[in-house]
Amino acid sequence: xxxxxxxxxxxxxxxxxxxxxxxxxxxxxxxxxxxxxxxxxxxxxxxxxxxxxxxxxxxxxxxxxxxxxxxxxxxxxxxxxxxxxxxxxxxx
Amino acid sequence: xxxxxxxxxxxxxxxxxxxxxxxxxxxxxxxxxxxxxxxxxxxxxxxxxxxxxxxxxxxxxxxxxxxxxxxxxxxxxxxxxxxxxxxxxxxxxxxxxxxxxxxxxxxxxxxxxxxxxxxxxxxxxxxxxxxxxxxxxxxxxxxxxxxxxxxxxxxxxxxxxxxxxxxxxxxxxxxxxxxxxxxxxxxxxxxxxxxxxxxxxxxxxxxxxxxxxxxxxxxxxxxxxxxxxxxxxxxxxxxxxxxxxxxxxxxxxxxxxxxxxxxxxxxxxxxxxxxxxxxxxxxxxxxxxxxxxxxxxxxxxxxxxxxxxxxxxxxxxxxxxxxxxxxxxxxxxxxxxxxxxxxxxxxxxxxxxxxxxxxxxxxxxxxxxxxxxxxxxxxxxxxxxxxxxxxxxxxxxxxxxxxxxxxxxxxxxxxxxxxxxxxxxxxxxxxxxxxxxxxxxxxxxxxxxxxxxxxxxxxxxxxxxxxxxxxxxxxxxxxxxxxxxxxxxxxxxxxxxxxxxxxxxxxxxxxxxxx
Numbered sequence: 357x358x359x360x361x362x363x364x365x366x367x368x369x370x371x372x373x374x375x376x377x378x379x380x381x382x383x384x385x386x387x388x389x390x391x392x393x394x395x396x397x398x399x400x401x402x403x404x405x406x407x408x409x410x411x412x413x414x415x416x417x418x419x420x421x422x423x424x425x426x427x428x429x430x431x432x433x434x435x436x437x438x439x440x441x442x443x444x445x446x447x448x
Numbered sequence: 449x450x451x452x453x454x455x456x457x458x459x460x461x462x463x464x465x466x467x468x469x470x471x472x473x474x475x476x477x478x479x480x481x482x483x484x485x486x487x488x489x490x491x492x493x494x495x496x497x498x499x500x501x502x503x504x505x506x507x508x509x510x511x512x513x514x515x516x517x518x519x520x521x522x523x524x525x526x527x528x529x530x531x532x533x534x535x536x537x538x539x540x541x542x543x544x545x546x547x548x549x550x551x552x553x554x555x556x557x558x559x560x561x562x563x564x565x566x567x568x569x570x571x572x573x574x575x576x577x578x579x580x581x582x583x584x585x586x587x588x589x590x591x592x593x594x595x596x597x598x599x600x601x602x603x604x605x606x607x608x609x610x611x612x613x614x615x616x617x618x619x620x621x622x623x624x625x626x627x628x629x630x631x632x633x634x635x636x637x638x639x640x641x642x643x644x645x646x647x648x649x650x651x652x653x654x655x656x657x658x659x660x661x662x663x664x665x666x667x668x669x670x671x672x673x674x675x676x677x678x679x680x681x682x683x684x685x686x687x688x689x690x691x692x693x694x695x696x697x698x699x700x701x702x703x704x705x706x707x708x709x710x711x712x713x714x715x716x717x718x719x720x721x722x723x724x725x726x727x728x729x730x731x732x733x734x735x736x737x738x739x740x741x742x743x744x745x746x747x748x749x750x751x752x753x754x755x756x757x758x759x760x761x762x763x764x765x766x767x768x769x770x771x772x773x774x775x776x777x778x779x780x781x782x783x784x785x786x787x788x789x790x791x792x793x794x795x796x797x798x799x800x801x802x803x804x805x806x807x808x809x810x811x812x813x814x815x816x817x818x819x820x821x822x823x824x825x826x827x828x829x830x831x832x833x834x835x836x837x838x839x840x841x842x843x844x845x846x847x848x849x850x851x852x853x854x855x856x857x858x859x860x861x862x863x864x865x866x867x868x869x870x871x872x873x874x875x876x877x878x879x880x881x882x883x884x885x886x887x888x889x890x891x892x893x894x895x896x897x898x899x900x901x902x903x904x905x906x907x908x909x910x911x912x913x914x915x916x917x918x919x920x921x922x923x924x925x926x927x928x929x930x931x932x933x934x935x936x937x938x939x940x941x942x943x944x945x946x947x948x949x950x951x952x953x954x955x956x957x958x959x960x961x962x963x
Contacts, residue, residue, distance in 0.1 A: 362653045364639055364684040364766040366675030367464065367525045371504050372534045422947040424715030 379441055383412035388439035390427075391419035397445045404443055456482075456561040457549035461516060461538040464525070469514070469538050475563045478510035479586045481535075482559040484552055486518040487527050487636075489608035491574050495556040499579070500533035502595050507535060509593045511586045518544050518555065518611040523637055530774075547612030554607035560586055573607035576600075634688075641758070641765055641786060645688040656683040656693050667700070668707040671714035672776075673769025677703055681767050682759075688766075689759035689787070694737050695752055697955050699759045701815040702727050702789075705953040706760060712948040716819045717770035720777050723943040724784040725764070726818045726861065727757055728927060729791045730803035733813035733955050739791035743931030746790060746823055746863065746938060757787025782822035784940075790929055796866045797928035798873030805879070806952050813955040818925065819948050820861050821848075821941030828868070829935045834875045835885070837868060841937060842886035846917055848941040852897040854906060855919040858942035859950060862886075865930035865937045883921040890917040925950070 379385055387408050389401045405415045418435055420427050435442060456471050459482075463469055474480035483499065485492035496515065503513035513535030517524035521539035528537045540546045550559065553572070560569040560582045569585050571578040580596045587594045630647045634640055639648070646652065657663050663680025670677045679700070686699045706713050706725060716723045729739055740750035748754065764770040772781055794801045794810075803814035826844040831837035845860050864872075872882055895911030906915055918924060923942075930936070 360649050361522075361637075361639075362648045362650055362680065362684050363522050363637075364648070364681055364688060364762065365522070365526055366673075366681070366767060367522070367529075368676075369464075369525070369529065369534075369537070372501055372532060374505060422715075422945075424719065424946045425712055426714060 381412075382408060385413045386416070386438065386440045387413045388416045388418055388435050388442050390435065390442055390444040391417065392423040392444060392446065393420055394423040394446060397423075400445045401443070404445070408443075454567045456559065456565050456567050457546070459516065459538065459540075460545040460549070461540045462521060463536060463538040464521070469536075471561060471565050474512045474514060474536075475561055475565065477512060478563060479568070479589050480512045480514065480561045481506070481582075481586070482514050482516055482550075482561065483535075484516045484518070484547055484550065484555050484557045484559075484610070485527075486555045486608065486611060487523050489555050491605045491607045492556045493527075493531060494574050494602075494605055495558070496528065496531035496533045498574070498576070498597055498600075500528070500531050500535070502597065503533065503535035505593075505595055506583075506586075510590060511583075511594060512536070514538060516540065516546055518547060520637070526638055542611070544610070544612035547610050552610040553613045555610050556607055557610070558582060562589055574602070574605040576603045639688060639766060641762055643786070645762075646690050648684045648687040652687045653680065653683050656686050656691065656696050658693065658696070667703055670707065670763060670768030671770070672718045675767040675769060677707060677763060677767055682763060685762040685766065686755075686759040688762050690751065690755040691759050692737075692751070692755075695756050695759075697957055698727075698729060698733060698737065698756050698813075698815060701953040701955040702756065702760045702817060703763055705815055705817040705951040706764070708951045708953075710949040711817055711819070711951045712946050713764065713768075715946045716943060716948065717764055717768060718775055718777055719943075719946070720779045721943060721945075722778055722780055722782045722785070722821050723819050723946070724782060724788050724821070725760060726784065726820045726940060727760060727789040728802055728816040728818065729756075729789065729813070729955075730794065730801045730816065731808075731813035731955070732811065734791040734794075736813075739789075741791035741793035741929045745793070745929035745931075753789045753791065754787055757784075757789035759787075760789075761785060761787050784820075784822055790863065790927065792927050793866065793929050796869060796932075798869055798877075799879040799926065799928070802925070802927060803952060806950075808952065808954065814952050815955055816950060816952040818859060818861055818940075818950050819943030819946055820859070821943065823863070823938040823940050824848075826937045826939060827935065828937070831871070834872050834877050834882075837871055838877075838882055838885045839889050841868075841939070842889045842917075845939045845941075846890050848917075848939065849944050850901045852899055852902040852906070853944070854892065854897055854903060854915045854917050856917060856923055856942050856944065857919045858944050858946065858948070859923050859925045860918065860942055861925045861927065861940040863927050863929050863938045863940070865935060866928065866932050867935045868937050869928045879926050880921075883924045883926065886924055887916060887918055887921040891915060 517539045524539045558571040569582040631644045665679045667677040739752045770776045808814045828840045891914045894906045894909035894913045897906045
């Protein structure tokens with residue numbers, strides 16, 4: 357029976373991306389804070405940014421066009437080119 | 449655990465690659481991990497989740513990883529994908545010869561096989577310390593750079609009975625039930641939205657596609673999991689939904705519209721909002737395929753309306769992975785997410801239909817997609833002027849999204865019933881006049897809207913500043929549909945925050961083989 361049906365699924369098997377190594381220290385790290393544009397997300401990032409700077413990290417801010425759409429590839433490329441780590445904030 | 453030091457039997461299994469799966473092939477680069485599992489077993493799911501993400505690294509270091517399912521291959525692939533298993537997937541049919549050959553009593557059971565084809569270790573059930581030892585053994589056989597499974601709760605969990613170890617009579621009864629009940633098999637495969645579906649046999653799918661069309665042609669990837677919407681898979685979803693083949697061009701047009709990035713299906717598919725996708729069908733195709741735009745136009749009773757809407761939702765849920773409770777995180781959902789397709793009653797409407805308003809010709813058949821919420825019925829049997837009726841309709845929508853969330857930028861869709869439409873026709877109201885009157889009617893001072901959830905615009909305004917419910921008259925979409933008797937119109941709430949545009953696509957009686 358099994359061979360008689362056509363699957364609605366895309367059965368391609370995708371390789372999972374491995375996690376980047378965890379930074380050993382925040383000191384001197386370039387951290388970009390990504391605002392997804394959810395309500396009050398910037399306030400949360402403000403607090404995180406203060407803590408990161410106190411720990412010796414250099415911070416920068418960027419944002420998505422709108423929270424409900426995936427980040428543009430150009431934004432990802434620009435961000436990864438200048439950052440050692442990224443913090444992305446949800447909110448509401 | 450001591451080494452079993454037994455010869456590993458050959459695997460009587462099938463995978464997606466045409467080549468046979470052999471122990472020699474699996475151990476070509478060093479050792480091989482075989483993990484016997486089954487779909488129904490929670491401990492199997494635990495093992496797949498815990499080990500699956502590590503497989504990619506293990507395979508790169510020379511330890512091949514293979515999940516051996518006691519299930520059909522389609523089910524095995526889906527379960528593996530959902531579990532994050534990054535190794536190879538193979539399947540064995542009843543009577544589960546591979547499980548019998550390996551002497552399985554329960555699943556999951558893991559085996560470590562070396563390049564000489566000997567079983568070095570065996571782990572039964574989920575046993576993290578034993579799995580860590582198994583990986584340690586593999587590392588000692590040359591694949592040194594192997595991540596160990598994390599020691600997280602639960603460290604141990606008993607497995608489930610292997611299908612190969614079932615009493616033969618019980619196994620036969622289970623197999624017979626599966627073989628004879630196609631509808632139940634669709635549920636087992638996960639090819640459903642929760643309702644029974646029509647099994648997508650090769651014959652039915654080919655009939656849906658029609659002769660000469662390329663089922664491999666792609667319409668694009670379906671969010672959120674970005675499964676590829678080949679015409680063949682769209683046809684499968686149409687079959688599952690119960691469509692007749694003559695509906696298929698409408699389903700394809702709806703799929704094309706949904707996959708336009710401007711529609712932002714990605715956001716709609718994963719949001720905690722109730723958001724569904726309303727399909728509005730305009731033009732001659734409505735009559736050609738028997739869509740209902742009359743009595744009960746938004747409800748049950750008509751195959752074309754119900755199955756076309758359902759086909760698009762199945763495409764999102766199955767091909768796109770947007771299944772409620774999985775990647776679809778909708779807090780409540782609504783019944784329009786089962787399927788939501790309405791046809792305009794252009795013959796009764798006093799106005800140009802939606803597709804003409806959007807630049808198409810009246811003789812074209814067009815599908816228009818709008819992200820929206822469930823309908824709210826608006827009763828008005830007493831208004832005697834178009835002004836009173838328009839005011840009632842507009843204020844019924846004042847609490848949409850949230851009582852004090854003003855203004856709305858995304859569209860509110862008003863479905864005007866024929867008796868209400870007749871009053872606007874009698875008084876010569878155009879669509880634009882009605883839209884502007886409704887827009888002008890609903891506004892409040894900002895000070896009255898500063899309670900609970902509200903907008904930055906309300907906070908920024910002076911308390912006495914009037915704030916409208918809609919950002920512009922264009923946020924009001926007007927359709928005509930419904931039975932000839934009864935003064936009940938409806939408004940469908942907006943899909944706020946999605947930044948989507950309404951998208952229309954012409955229904956093509958013949959569509960190109962490739963895009």
